[in-house]
Amino acid sequence: MSLKLYNTLSRSKEEFKSITPGLVGMYVCGPTVSGESHLGHARPYITFDVLLRYLTHLGYKVRYVRNITDAGHFEEEGREAEDKISKKAILEKLEPMELVHKYTGLFHWAMKEFNNLSPSIEPTATGHIVEQITMIEQIIKDGYAYVANGSVYFDVEKYNTDYSKKGLPYGMLSGRNIEEQLETTRELDNQEEKRNKNDFALWKNAAPEHIMRWKSPWGVGFPGWHIECSAMATKYLGEVFDIHGGGMDLQFPHHECEIAQSTVCNHKTPARYWVHNNMITINGRKMGKSYNNVIKLTELFSGNHPILEQAYHPMTVRFFILQSHYRSTLDFGNEALQAAEKGLKRLWEAYENLYKFSTADSLQAPVDAELDAKVVKLLAEFDEFMDDDINTAKVLASMFELVPVINGIKNKQLENGTLSNTTIELLKTKMKLFLEDIFGFTSMQQNTNGKLEGIVELLINIRKDAKAKKDFVTSDKIRNELAALGVQLKDEKDGTVSYVVE
RNA sequence: GGUCCUGUGGCCGAGUGGCUAGGCAGAGCUCUGCAAAAGCUUCCACAGCGGUUCGAAUCCGCUCGGGACCUCCA
Known part of the structure; x- marks a missing residue:
């Protein structure tokens, strides 16, 4: 028997075959470090950690790439462009880099608590501005993006028309078609820069107050949301790699856009298997900032x-x-x-x-x-x-x-x-x-350097003596008070006593 | 409004059409000075209504309920 994975692209379980025998390239969308990681982050990173470990067990050498998004994206398109990170930085009177450093550290700490293995490469968006600009230039050159007021947008309409002929329409991953999208997309303000509502930003012109800004051929600005993953996945895993993972909520538009960008640049659908984990809900409702039910x-x-x-x-x-x-x-x-x-x-x-x-x-x-x-x-x-x-x-x-x-x-x-x-x-x-x-479980016992063990053994012996004298008041006192302290004694069948520390 | 997913016992959850996962909680028993732990046994299900089938939690239809995406999101 061999490994089967559910591929969102085909909506079915497929036998897993790596492109290069013995090697697997896996890209998983990482966290945006503009705030603390929450319970929702636990799911994908534990899920893909187990997948990584299982693939390794099967004998594959896995290159696991998980990015850190440290350049902010638009809070909401159409609204005044505001960088998540720079906005909060002002509020907290911190440098963006300081904020990113703090939350990256917290994220790493949490991953270690979960005993998740470290990715092979953990690239940052800010560390790959050049790669992103290069990719955007390529897309413009090929005619699938246009410049407007210092911003660059991907031409979804043109892409869809051309690539539908090749059997690669925009929306193939999330199962929606662009004609419907045109009618159902909400009315948004300040969209005049875009030729089409479906178009998404590859590069965004930065307002003067914007802290995170880089020079580009189109002026000073910052990269759009989706381009970092395309750029970094291509750089470290190649034009086509084995597995792309992430939460289901990223299917659209994020992964759809990634596919479009990479396909234009590399003329191939970037990943073979698209694996998506489902959401964690709280009282039946997805956890999210808008629901005010986020547990960090x-x-x-x-x-x-x-x-x-x-x-x-x-x-x-x-x-x-x-x-x-x-x-x-x-x-x-x-x-x-x-x-x-x-x-x-x-x-x-x-x-x-x-x-x-x-x-x-x-x-x-x-x-x-x-x-x-x-x-x-x-x-x-x-x-x-x-x-x-x-x-x-x-x-x-x-x-x-x-x-x-x-x-x-x-x-x-x-x-x-x-x-x-x-x-x-x-x-x-x-x-x-x-x-x-x-599965990556570890012992929950704390290491006490043998001191606690010695103390508990001593109490167990005193209790044993008390029991021998039928002094149950003393023996029960030891048992109950240890239990109150979180040390549970267990009288074994053979007369020995073991214990568990809570 | 569009697209899609889902509805399993007190709670969480697996489930490939026939052999009714599992965890926690509940009940009884064994062991025990008493208890805990452990073992054994046990109660409680497939939203509703139709249909297909020899047979459906599993397939189809309808009704009702819940959710996701369409906007930053794991």
């Missing part, structure tokens, strides 16, 4: 937000996201997050216990051949589910079916030697591979 990642991890009943660990959020399929909307709620927190804890504890198993304990032939076979089957399905458009939800469900088996063996509720040595070894290998390497 710092707030999510600290619990400091009116919607939040408690803080949520980055791993809980990661688990929550991977428990659904990336193409479904995922509804956020305290109850759901708390369920995820408990579920992950149970799964992770079983996993850690599994790793303590000695295969010397079990016999060569499984006592329970049926269960042994079931375990082997569940493990084999991990790969099948991932190959089927990265169905992390199904893999996790299978893992939960393995939890009672692992716990049963550990607590001797299952007979010694229930599973064969081979199966236990396979269980260990695959659980590690999927939980840590592919």
Whole structure:
């Protein structure tokens, strides 16, 4: 079996084949660092992190490019041109560069909290002004863009007419046609510079008060929203690359425009597989500034937000996201997050216990051949589910079916030697591979340099003595007060005591 | 208004037409000094109405509800 990915271009699952055997180029639209990252950002970057890890597991060498948008775009086209970053910079009395630096740092911090791997290249828009200008010049030269008052616009109408003949109409990704667009696009002000409402800016003339500005053949200004991704993807991944990812909300117009720009310059549709993750909703509504329901990642991890009943660990959020399929909307709620927190804890504890198993304990032939076979089957399905458009939800469900088996063996509720040595070894290998390497989970335990461990062991021993003397007042006091401090004692079947730190 | 997606049990969520994922919560039991943990068992579903089919949560139609995009957006 081989990996299948849902391709937005064809609206179907397609077998994944890389252009160059063994190598994959993947571009994912990164954040605009004019503000703090929020819960919504967690979804694509975790989703594509898992895809990156899975492709790597399959043996591909992946070049993962994720940009940082540090040059502002128009808040709203037609309104007075205002650069997101420069506007806020004035309000906060900060240099744009200072603001960008701050939020880029926060973004990187959050990505690390989520245990997302770093991209191979993380290019910035401001670092690629030259490439963008070069690309715009090319588009003008080919006749698909025009200059107006120091701004440059892409001629969507002409592009659509010419490229429809080649089977590459504008709107092919998002499934809309331009004729309808003309009738349904809202009436906007100050559009006289454009020949057509559908045209989009490649370069925008900067008003004198504008802080972010660069010299260009058309005057002083700044790049339009879409051109950076085309320029940087082409530069680092080539004219045609394997995977382009991002949130569904970017399908139109952003990715549509990217396709148009790149196609004009390179005469090819830039990416083979367009992969889009769905949105996270809060109470059934998409999170967004206009809805006033944005939860920033710092707030999510600290619990400091009116919607939040408690803080949520980055791993809980990661688990929550991977428990659904990336193409479904995922509804956020305290109850759901708390369920995820408990579920992950149970799964992770079983996993850690599994790793303590000695295969010397079990016999060569499984006592329970049926269960042994079931375990082997569940493990084999991990790969099948991932190959089927990265169905992390199904893999996790299978893992939960393995939890009672692992716990049963550990607590001797299952007979010694229930599973064969081979199966236990396979269980260990695959659980590690999927939980840590592919899903990217890490332990939520804090490293306390062994001091806490020593203290807890001491208390466990005192409690053991108290219990031996039937001094249950003391033993319960130790147990309950440790629990209040977040240290949960567990009396194991064999008389030993283990514990978990919250 | 246009285009598209969606409606699964208390909550979150998988679901390729037949074998009713999974998590959390609830109930019972085993274990336990008591509890927790763990194990076992168990209750509660496919928005509604039609249709196709031997058989539909899954396909089709209609109705109702929710959402997304069309504007910055992950």
